[in-house]
Amino acid sequence: MSDDYLLLTLLVSGLCTFLIRLSFIAGERWLPRSERLHALLRYVPMSVLAALVAPELLMRDGVAHAAADNLRLWAGLLAIFVAYLSRSVMATIAAGMTALWLLQWLQQ
Template identity: 35%
Template sequence: MTDGWTVGVIVAMAVVTLISRCFFFILDRQWMLPAWAERALHYAPVAALAAVVAPEILTADGRLIGTWHDARLFGAALGTAVYFWRRSVLLTLAAGMLAYLPLHIALRW
């Protein structure tokens, strides 16, 4: 059985989400972001990707990796190098996996 507190929190979260998503439709005049905010938003996708990928590469079981015997490090390094060399996402993924899979499967890194 769900208690009243849980239902109240869910309803409050739904209201906050609805208001924040509909904020621009509710306004009666056009609203512009400041120039500094628009510039900052250009970096948001890269920052979000880094926030997701970096902990996956640099940590294991919630701790920083303490050894070079981790296939993720070599896959990420090769993938990064290939990306800056060719600027191709497909080649980046292929190169990273070509480095990662043999080390992970054969050497159990």
């Protein structure tokens, strides 16, 4: 792939991302202002995060892997538990990463 093609791809992707975000800002006056919509929009960040994290926890080499030897899954479950108890992003990240590193170290 040439450098020009890569640069064009990055520019077009950036422009599309910008236009998608702008559409919600500029189009706010046409969106309904209902309480139900606002209640539903509260769950968008959590669902996006789950969609980003779940494949890392449940897949290995493109194949579903939810077995007992899946260390990422165990570390993720611990992080979910810490998040539930502490409601702290930093505590969740620290617990999950520490658990993953510790489990990987113990497995060696």
